[in-house]
Each structure stands twice: as structure tokens, then as C-alpha cells.
Amino acid sequence: MSNRVLMKGNEIIGEAAIRAGCKLFFGYPITPSTEIIEYLAKNLPKAGGTVLQAEDEIGAINMCYGAACTGTRVMTASSSPGISLKQEGISYCAAAELPVVLVNVNRTGPGLGGLGPTQSDYFQSTKGGGHGDYRLIVLAPSKAQELYDFTLEAFDLAEKYRNPVLILTDGFLGQMMEPVELKEKPTSPEVDKSWVVDGARGREKRIIASYSLTNEIGEANNLRWEAKFNGIKEKEQRxxxxxxxxxxxxxxxxxxxxxxxxxxxxxxxxxxxxxxxxxxxxxxxxxxxxxxxxxxxxxxxxxxxxxxxxxxxxxxxxxxxxxxxxxxxxxxxxxxxxxxxxxxxxxxxxxxxxxx
Amino acid sequence: MQKVFGRPKGLTEVAFSFCPGCTHGIIMRLVGEVLEELEIIEDTIGVSPVGCAGFCQDFFSCDFVGAAHGRAQAVGTGIKRALPDRIVFTYQGDGDIAAIGTQHAIHTAARGEKITSIMVNNAIYGMTGGQMAPTTLEGMKTSTSPYGRDLVINGYPLDLPKTIATLDGVKYVASVSVDSPKNILQAKKAIKKAFQVQQAGLGFALVSVLSTCPTNWGLSPVDSLKWLRENMMPVYEMGELKVAEEVKNL
Missing domain, CATH: 3.40.50.920 (Rossmann fold)
Incomplete structure (x- = not known):
């Protein structure tokens, strides 16, 4: 059955997130990404989820961090200056190995910049962005259908690798209307959730944190992350x-x-x-x-x-x-x-x- | 032989690593006792900050999440929104909650987020080695206010609980101290109430606990308690600063 509709790029991202089983969205309005939070504010509650407009971008990414610790599918979206504010939290998400889906509807920079199409955040997206040595999986859609497909898949990828996934788009793709086939989401693969914190009921307590004052443990952590990134490099180039x-x-x-x-x-x-x-x-x-x-x-x-x-x-x-x-x-x-x-x-x- | 005193179940067997005379241990014990008495250890997820208070993730026996500096309440918000039937609390120092995390302190409270925050106020940055905090008193010498806090340069100390108490989403705010047995009992009552507010789903609750930092204050443990009583208690408004109507019936 065809489910082909004409939708605006940013709204497609919102719709795909709902269909991917995203239950929580934490964000802060910024042009040209705002339609994502607006679309979700209207439609995510109907799907049993919650949109919370945070006090700022830093709050939003840290709320994502908390929600992801419970194994709940969670997303945030912003545009370049907002993504800069989130970098601290993104680094912590990477360190705590949390499956968070991020969207950057890139606007021009440096500084406040303008709203037109740009790819000025390539370095920030692919070379770390925040402090420490980590990588995000970065997906770059170039049309409406990919905005939909990649958003759907981003949640699976994030859970599979326990790593934040960034969808990097721009105001041109975000604001443009184009036909999109709202395909049914394939069933997500079973993933290990034995790491989540949801109350230590009948089990040992768990701690999710990124703090290590022992250099030996620090290096072991870095080697573990490096091995993960190398695995992603091997398997996920597209x-x-x-x-x-x-x-x-x-x-x-x-x-x-x-x-x-x-x-x-x-x-x-x-x-x-x-x-x-x-x-x-x-x-x-x-x-x-x-x-x-x-x-x-x-x-x-x-x-x-x-x-x-x-x-x-x-x-x-x-x-x-x-x-x-x-x-x-x-x-x-x-x-x-x-x-x-x-x-x-x-x-x-x-x-x-x-x-x- | 009957055991008459031991560690509360809310704490793990890990030994406290605090400096001699630091009252973090007393405060954590009180929270541990409350977790046990309310039978919520297995339902609770704590959020630890950065700083000396951050060690709490090893000391409490419930699940824990370590947050970035100042972000504990935003992290706690994310956890609570994901798992509304669990108990979520943050345990933060004054620098964490009243300086680098002030935006979350204000807005978590204003939203009436159904979490509990414990603020430990020792008027100084402990772990980084005694720098000026938002709560450092006028004239107080720290390594970043070596000539004493100058109100013209550094501004006034922030009485965060008093500010938070003015917000509608807030159901309970108390400012307590653990400098004497009597005050320890009062502090425990306040901490317990702050968790009961969350259990009843009423809204946000904050308990600020005045604490000592003998190492960075350069005082003995006993003199530190005296200094706290004589210098901090007159500046920071003490007692229950806000008790919403529905909390009175708890």
C-alpha cells in the first residue's frame, strides 16, 4: 500500500522519529530547525510520547542523556549555534555510550550566521565537536525520502552501537516540500538493554557515568571506544x-x-x-x-x-x-x-x- | 549479640572518602536512611554531579547516573520523564546547582519537575581546592578571592533555596544544617519530606543542607562547625522556606 505524501523536510524528520518509536523529544526552538519540535509537539503526544521544551540547548541534550540512560528512544534537534551549545552534553553521551539521535539543520556560521543552506558544520560533526576523542555516526540525507529513511534508521544504529547518531541536514532540505513514501518501519533488531538504569529491582545497582581518575582505567575506556569506532568504520561506510x-x-x-x-x-x-x-x-x-x-x-x-x-x-x-x-x-x-x-x-x- | 547500629541499606559498603570533619558523610547517611525507611531503594535513580558530591554514586545503593557539571537536574528530568513511576533525586554541591547549573535549578523548579534535589552548601568549591563559590560569604577568603569576597567585584552570595521557594512549581523547600544532633534530626525530617513529596507526585522539592569544608576553610572539624553556625546560618535563611498546602497533609 502506497503511503506517499507531500511533506516539509523538517516535518518528515519528526514523522519518522515518531514511527521509529521515539518517546521523548527535548529541544529548544531555533531556525531553521524549529518545525521539528513544532511537528513533534503536535503529534508525539498522540503516539504516547512527550515533547519538553527545555530551558536551553544544554538542558535539552542533558535531558536526552538522562532519558537515554533508561533505554528510552529519545531525540533532540537544533541548528548550528544550538548544536554548539549541546557539544558538552554530546561528549558525555558518547562517553556514557548512550543511544541518542541528534539532528543538526545546519545554518551558516561562524557566529549567529544566517539561515541559508550550508555545510559549515562538517568538521564539527565528523571530527568530534565536543571535548575528548569520540566520533558520532553522521548521516547526510540529500532528499526527502532520505530524511525519512535515515531518521528511522538512526534510532537502530544508535542502539546497535550505543553511540549518538547525528543527522546532518540544512535549511534547504529542512524547509523544502517533497514527496515522501512513509514506509512502515522494519522491526528493530533486539538489542542488549542490560546496561540501562531503571531502578535496581532484584539486581545489582548500576552506574552510568564517564568519570575516571585512574589512568589505567581511562586508557582501557579509550581503547574500548576506539575498537567500537573502528568496527563502525569497517561496517557502516555508505x-x-x-x-x-x-x-x-x-x-x-x-x-x-x-x-x-x-x-x-x-x-x-x-x-x-x-x-x-x-x-x-x-x-x-x-x-x-x-x-x-x-x-x-x-x-x-x-x-x-x-x-x-x-x-x-x-x-x-x-x-x-x-x-x-x-x-x-x-x-x-x-x-x-x-x-x-x-x-x-x-x-x-x-x-x-x-x-x- | 544484637546489632544496634549499622549502615543504612540505602548506602553501599564502600567507605566514605571525604576529608576528616566534612559533613557530606552525615548528609549521605541521612539520604541513605530515608531511602531505606521509605522502601524506595529499588525504585530510585540518583544523579550525581561533579565535585566532592559526585562520589555519592558509589556510596548510595540505588542505580546512579553521573551528570556533567551543573546538569544533574536536566539529566534527572530526562530520567523522570522516561520513567515517571520511579523516584529520581539529584545530590549536588552549591557550585554545581547554584552557579554552573543555575538555569536548570530555576527551570526544573519552575516546571514543577517531580524530582527531589539535595543541595549541599559549604560556601566553597571543595574538590577543585577551595575556590570561591556562588555561596561564598562576604569577606571570606578563598583561593580565587584571596583578599576576601569583595561584594563590589564578586557580588553577593546567592541564597538559592530562598529564590527557588518563590516559584509556583515548587512544593517543598527547606534549608537545614547538620552541625548538631538536633539539627541532624531536623535535616533528616526535611529530606524525608522532600522524597515523600515526590512519592505523592506533587512537584519539585529541594533541601539545602549547610555543610563544612574543614580542609579548604583551614579550620579544625570542631571549629568548622562553630564557623558554620556563626557565619553561614545568619546569612542563609534556615528552616522550611516553602511548604505547599498539599504537603502539609503528607
Whole structure:
């Protein structure tokens, strides 16, 4: 049975969270993410859940921390400055190995910034963000259906790895209306809940905390987390390839610019340029496996980003810098057109279209 | 031989690690006794802060969650909203609840969150080694107010319980002390009531307990108790600061 509807991006995230069995949402309004808390405030109570508007972002993430300690599915959503405020709590969630789902509807920065589409929080999302050495699983949707699918799956991933999962989107995806198939959620896999605190009824007491003043224990903890992150790196790298098989040149781009880049590929192909696209879906773990087949095969790469060049560092590492890798970027809320991206590619690689 | 005195079941066998003369041990014992007497050990989830009070996660025999500095009440809110039928309490020092966590202190209370908070006020940051707290008294020397707290530079000490008592969501606030046997008994009564308020589902309850820090005050345990009585008790309003109508019937 088809359940195809037209919905706004942020509302899709809210709907998917409800269908994923999210029972608690703690948040604080901030544009351009606010429709998520608004949608959930209206609809989560009907599904037996609660939305609590916290005193601030710090309160919201720490409420998530508490709720996650009980094994309850919980989410928070915000936009960049709000996510900055949450970083302390996110670090604690990672340390206490709590399954919390986070959404960042990225707005421009630094500072208060503006509301247009941007990818300025790539570093913050993928390289830690808060203090200490941890990673978030970061999912980057590029269309309505992925907002839905990835939000559904984020809860399972968070529980599977007992790690916070971040959905990184932007105001373009969040505010845009697009058709989405509200698929039934597959049954979540059984997960171990023997760690939750819910009152020590007929069992030993449990403590969930991240405090360790013994260096030996500290290192053992770090090694345990590292092993977990390495396992995630091995198993969860995701990406989409588009006309990449026979490509001489590749665009690498995710999220909003990932979808624009698809049109660039089609336009290039019409002109006879063998262009393909690798669209990272997990930003952490970065899909370095995607690049292996192309290392000695292609002539060059352009990353298309909405920042000063953040993901390009991971692309260069994944490619061992074995081909020229250039950045095409717009910033401050501006989007590139397909034409300007293709012109940049042609100029960098001296692709005279007359030759074709 | 009959055992006439022992550890309450609300405490584990782990030995307290506090400095000689510190009254944290007395306060934790009172909370442990209350958990046992109300038969709520298995229903209770405690939230520990950062600071000396943070060690409580090892000393109480109920489930525990360790929070970031100042965040215990937000964490407690998350736990209580997830498990409304459980008992949730925070055990926090004055720096934790009245400085770095003030926003949560105000709003947890204003929401009438059905949790219990125990605030331990020793007018100083203990674990970090005796720095100025929001509760440090005028003229009091600490390592970050080496010439004594200057009201012009540092402002006035904050009487948090008094502020909290003004909020509608709050059902019970008491400010007590454990400097004498009589006051210890009163403190226990207040702590018990604060948990009973939660058991009855009435709203937020706070008990502030004045405590000593002989190490960082630079006084002997006995002189510390004297100093507390002579200096802190006149500044911080003592007694039951708010008892809502429905609490009177408990």
C-alpha cells in the first residue's frame, strides 16, 4: 500500500522519529530547525510520547542523556549555534555510550550566521565537536525520502552501537516540500538493554557515568571506544555512486550539493565529459572504501561544498592525493548552479568542449 | 549479640572518602536512611554531579547516573520523564546547582519537575581546592578571592533555596544544617519530606543542607562547625522556606 505524501523536510524528520518509536523529544526552538519540535509537539503526544521544551540547548541534550540512560528512544534537534551549545552534553553521551539521535539543520556560521543552506558544520560533526576523542555516526540525507529513511534508521544504529547518531541536514532540505513514501518501519533488531538504569529491582545497582581518575582505567575506556569506532568504520561506510563506473573525473558532494551535483553529471555527459559522482551518505565514517577503485583510474576530482573546504581533506586522504583534487564552494547560504560547477571543472582540468 | 547500629541499606559498603570533619558523610547517611525507611531503594535513580558530591554514586545503593557539571537536574528530568513511576533525586554541591547549573535549578523548579534535589552548601568549591563559590560569604577568603569576597567585584552570595521557594512549581523547600544532633534530626525530617513529596507526585522539592569544608576553610572539624553556625546560618535563611498546602497533609 502506497503511503506517499507531500511533506516539509523538517516535518518528515519528526514523522519518522515518531514511527521509529521515539518517546521523548527535548529541544529548544531555533531556525531553521524549529518545525521539528513544532511537528513533534503536535503529534508525539498522540503516539504516547512527550515533547519538553527545555530551558536551553544544554538542558535539552542533558535531558536526552538522562532519558537515554533508561533505554528510552529519545531525540533532540537544533541548528548550528544550538548544536554548539549541546557539544558538552554530546561528549558525555558518547562517553556514557548512550543511544541518542541528534539532528543538526545546519545554518551558516561562524557566529549567529544566517539561515541559508550550508555545510559549515562538517568538521564539527565528523571530527568530534565536543571535548575528548569520540566520533558520532553522521548521516547526510540529500532528499526527502532520505530524511525519512535515515531518521528511522538512526534510532537502530544508535542502539546497535550505543553511540549518538547525528543527522546532518540544512535549511534547504529542512524547509523544502517533497514527496515522501512513509514506509512502515522494519522491526528493530533486539538489542542488549542490560546496561540501562531503571531502578535496581532484584539486581545489582548500576552506574552510568564517564568519570575516571585512574589512568589505567581511562586508557582501557579509550581503547574500548576506539575498537567500537573502528568496527563502525569497517561496517557502516555508505555512499552513492552516480555514473562513476567509467568516469574520468569525479565530483564528490553530499547533502544539498550532492543532489545538485547529479544534474552537473548529467549535463557533463551530454557534452561528452565522462563525469561521475560519489555522494557520501555517512560523513563519519567517511566512505573511504568508495575511492579505492578510482585511485589509479581517474584524472581528477572536484569536491562541491558549502564551506571553505572541509570534506575535501577526507577526500584527499581517501585518494592519497594521487590525482588533482579541487574545491568548488559557495558560502554564507548561497547555492551553486549546475553551470558554474561544470565551468569550474572544465577550467581546472582544461576540458575544451570543442574537442568533443 | 544484637546489632544496634549499622549502615543504612540505602548506602553501599564502600567507605566514605571525604576529608576528616566534612559533613557530606552525615548528609549521605541521612539520604541513605530515608531511602531505606521509605522502601524506595529499588525504585530510585540518583544523579550525581561533579565535585566532592559526585562520589555519592558509589556510596548510595540505588542505580546512579553521573551528570556533567551543573546538569544533574536536566539529566534527572530526562530520567523522570522516561520513567515517571520511579523516584529520581539529584545530590549536588552549591557550585554545581547554584552557579554552573543555575538555569536548570530555576527551570526544573519552575516546571514543577517531580524530582527531589539535595543541595549541599559549604560556601566553597571543595574538590577543585577551595575556590570561591556562588555561596561564598562576604569577606571570606578563598583561593580565587584571596583578599576576601569583595561584594563590589564578586557580588553577593546567592541564597538559592530562598529564590527557588518563590516559584509556583515548587512544593517543598527547606534549608537545614547538620552541625548538631538536633539539627541532624531536623535535616533528616526535611529530606524525608522532600522524597515523600515526590512519592505523592506533587512537584519539585529541594533541601539545602549547610555543610563544612574543614580542609579548604583551614579550620579544625570542631571549629568548622562553630564557623558554620556563626557565619553561614545568619546569612542563609534556615528552616522550611516553602511548604505547599498539599504537603502539609503528607
Amino acid at each position: 555512499w552513492e555512486e552516480f555514473y562513476a563506473d567509467d568516469a574520468e573525473y569525479l565530483l564528490v558532494s553530499y547533502g544539498t550539493t550532492g543532489r545538485i551535483s547529479k544534474s552537473v553529471v548529467l549535463n557533463a555527459r551530454k557534452k561528452g565529459i565522462k563525469l561521475g559522482l560519489i555522494r557520501p551518505i555517512t560523513l563519519w565514517p567517511f566512505p573511504e572504501k568508495a575511492f579505492i577503485p578510482y585511485k589509479n583510474k581517474i584524472k581528477g576530482i572536484v569536491t562541491v561544498e558549502l564551506n571553505t573546504g572541509q570534506m575535501i581533506e577526507d577526500v584527499k586522504l581517501a585518494m592519497d592525493c594521487c590525482v588533482p583534487i579541487y574545491l568548488y564552494r559557495r558560502q554564507g547560504g548561497m547555492l551553486p548552479t549546475e553551470t558554474e560547477i561544470l565551468e569550474f571543472l572544465e577550467k581546472q582540468f582544461k576540458l575544451s568542449t570543442e574537442e568533443v
